[in-house]
Amino acid sequence: MMRFEPDMLRCYLVGGSQDTDHDPAQLRKRVNAALDAGITMFQYREKGSSTLDASGRRQLAQELMQMCHQHRVPFVIDDDVALAQDLGADGIHVGQDDEKIQQVLAQVGSQMMVGYSCSTLSEVQRANHLGVDYVGSGPIYPTISKADADPVVGVAGLTQLVAASWHPIVAIGGIAEDNLSRVASSHCSGVATISMILRSADITATVHRVLQTF
Numbered sequence: 587m588m589r590f591e592p593d594m595l596r597c598y599l600v601g602g603s604q605d606t607d608h609d610p611a612q613l614r615k616r617v618n619a620a621l622d623a624g625i626t627m628f629q630y631r632e633k634g635s636s637t638l639d640a641s642g643r644r645q646l647a648q649e650l651m652q653m654c655h656q657h658r659v660p661f662v663i664d665d666d667v668a669l670a671q672d673l674g675a676d677g678i679h680v681g682q683d684d685e686k687i688q689q690v691l692a693q694v695g696s697q698m699m700v701g702y703s704c705s706t707l708s709e710v711q712r713a714n715h716l717g718v719d720y721v722g723s724g725p726i727y728p729t730i731s732k733a734d735a736d737p738v739v740g741v742a743g744l745t746q747l748v749a750a751s752w753h754p755i756v757a758i759g760g761i762a763e764d765n766l767s768r769v770a771s772s773h774c775s776g777v778a779t780i781s782m783i784l785r786s787a788d789i790t791a792t793v794h795r796v797l798q799t800f
Contacts, residue, residue: 588660588676590699590719592754594627595776596800597793600664600758602632603646605784610638610646616784617650621657623793625783626776628654629679629701631664648673662701667693677701679722682709691717705739707750714752722778723747725759726769745772763792766799776800 599620606612617628630647632638638646647663651673654661662677663670667690670678677699680690687702694700695717702718704710705725713721725738738759739747748755757769758778769777777796786792 587698590660590677592720592775594660595720595754595756595774595778596626597624597796598627598629598756598776598778599625599783600629600631600778600780601784602630602636603638604632604634604636605780608635608637610642613646613784614649614653616789618653619789620783620793621653621659623790624797625659625793626797627660627662629662629664629677629778631679631780633664644669644672647675651675660699662699670694670698677719679703687716687718701756704747704751705737707746710747710751710755714750718753720775721747721751721753721755722758723755723774724757724778726757727760727762727765729760741768741772744769744774748772748774763795766796770799 603610603613630650632643651661660676662679663675664679667678679701680687681703699719701720701722702713703722704713705723726744728738744757754775756776756778757774761769761777761779762782783792
């Protein structure tokens with residue numbers, strides 16, 4: 587089992603087939619390029635308009651996990667404890683509206699890393715008393731990747747959350763190459779991104795820019 591380290595949050599790629607025009611082969615290709623470039627963690631997040639059935643999701647998740655492990659990069663699954671346990675994933679990420687966090691911690695807290703989405707000060711303060719490994723906070727800027735996104739936090743709000751959190755925070759939502767340095771000024775541990783990497787014309791250069799910033 588991989589032990590969580592805050593450095594794993596520096597360049598955290600999130601994605602599913604819906605982020606590559608419902609083309610699993612394109613997702614595998616782009617994730618592999620990002621792994622070669624040096625991303626530090628990957629979260630498989632099959633959401634929204636996905637056209638994959640349960641079998642297709644499992645097969646794609648297994649292939650992506652094998653790729654991550656070949657690169658010694660942690661593989662995290664979004665909001666599906668059963669699949670994470672079945673595959674032996676390195677971590678699970680849970681949102682405020684997903685499976686109850688205490689239930690997840692009781693099920694897998696000793697087996698894998700647990701990430702938790704918190705976008706307000708009260709949520710972060712509550713998370714301080716939970717045995718999660720890291721907190722994902724955002725959206726920092728408006729985002730097109732999540733239809734039900736919380737209100738924009740902004741860099742000022744993120745800075746407050748980082749100061750209040752007992753856990754390392756990874757920023758997510760609307761992050762692009764031209765605002766990386768502003769996000770880094772919050773002293774968060776890194777950024778989690780979908781479009782900035784998966785839709786980049788030069789994935790290697792984009793990943794290197796993130797790693798240079800954090």
